[in-house]
Amino acid sequence: MTLTENEIADLTRHNIEVWNRCAASYTSNFEVLTRGAIATLLDLANVGKGTSLLDIGTGPGTLIGPAIERGARVSAIDIAPEMVDQAKSRHPGIDITTADAASLPHSDATFDAVTIGFCLHHVADARAVLSEAHRVLRPGGRLSFAVWAPQEDLQAFGLAFGAVVDIVELGDVPDLQPPAIATTPADYEDLLTEMGFEQPSARVLELSWELADGSSMFVGFDGFLDLSDQSPDLRDAVRRAIDDQISKRVETDGLAHLPNPAVVAAASKPR
Ligand SMILES: C[S@@+](CC[C@H](N)C(=O)[O-])C[C@H]1O[C@@H](n2cnc3c(N)ncnc32)[C@H](O)[C@@H]1O
Numbered sequence: 276m277t278l279t280e281n282e283i284a285d286l287t288r289h290n291i292e293v294w295n296r297c298a299a300s301y302t303s304n305f306e307v308l309t310r311g312a313i314a315t316l317l318d319l320a321n322v323g324k325g326t327s328l329l330d331i332g333t334g335p336g337t338l339i340g341p342a343i344e345r346g347a348r349v350s351a352i353d354i355a356p357e358m359v360d361q362a363k364s365r366h367p368g369i370d371i372t373t374a375d376a377a378s379l380p381h382s383d384a385t386f387d388a389v390t391i392g393f394c395l396h397h398v399a400d401a402r403a404v405l406s407e408a409h410r411v412l413r414p415g416g417r418l419s420f421a422v423w424a425p426q427e428d429l430q431a432f433g434l435a436f437g438a439v440v441d442i443v444e445l446g447d448v449p450d451l452q453p454p455a456i457a458t459t460p461a462d463y464e465d466l467l468t469e470m471g472f473e474q475p476s477a478r479v480l481e482l483s484w485e486l487a488d489g490s491s492m493f494v495g496f497d498g499f500l501d502l503s504d505q506s507p508d509l510r511d512a513v514r515r516a517i518d519d520q521i522s523k524r525v526e527t528d529g530l531a532h533l534p535n536p537a538v539v540a541a542a543s544k545p546r
Pocket residue numbers: 290291294295305306309310331332333334335337338352353354355358374375376377391392393394397398399
């Protein structure tokens with residue numbers, strides 16, 4: 276399914292609103308989970324000393340610190356200005372730009388590596404983003420990305436969504452969803468080949484969200500789903516429902532371990 280130009284504009288506007296709302300708290304909720312993919316993404320993109328790396332959909336700069344620690348020269352972009360502000364204050368002096376991944380401001384063949392952490396499944400046109408990643412990579416350069424595994428496997432997100440939809444009418448969430456990109460690792464490998472990459476590889480990466488209680492998960496989904504217009508009673512009910520579900524899953528180490536697997540994929544631009 277491809278979207279019309281108007282639908283792409285609507286979805287892009289919606290993404291900017293959602294991620295601006297999530298920016299201030301992202302490092303204490305969703306990033307606690309997505310951090311589990313950083314080392315794999317950097318390994319798959321061969322990021323090491325001297326690598327020039329572009330991180331697309333960087334959010335608050337999730338991959339930037341670990342890439343710098345490896346000796347990489349990092350640039351990053353994100354479409355949400357408030358995410359870019361967070362990333363800049365966390366990583367002063369790094370080239371971080373507000374830009375749409377479907378239309379990158381960089382010249383052809385600029386980077387040795389491109390990483391895209393948990394962004395591709397939100398964009399209106401994932402093929403346009405992959406095509407831009409291909410354009411800005413040098414011949415022989417490496418791309419890696421992470422997306423969430425199919426919804427039915429995401430126990431952490433399922434717990435939160437379940438608590439919300441049991442209690443709240445989500446009237447404001449637009450019907451328009453990003454078109455599905457692919458499902459299985461093999462589908463992602465086919466997509467990378469179709470987009471002109473070679474040596475594609477993809478696999479499931481087991482991640483889990485480890486939580487002592489529901490407070491940070493509530494804050495994350497409050498921003499993501501925009502529950503701010505709900506009454507204080509309904510918001511409290513959602514918060515308690517999430518807490519309740521998590522308390523049932525807490526193990527002897529004092530934490531609930533909620534599986535939320537990703538698919539990680541990588542490929543090279545032909546020389
Ligand atoms: C789930 S966050 C991922 C942040 C971080 N990379 C991580 O691994 O946790 C998705 C990010 O993608 C950004 N994003 C969504 N659509 C985008 C687009 N078209 N171009 C650039 N960034 C986009 C959002 O603003 C948000 O910061």
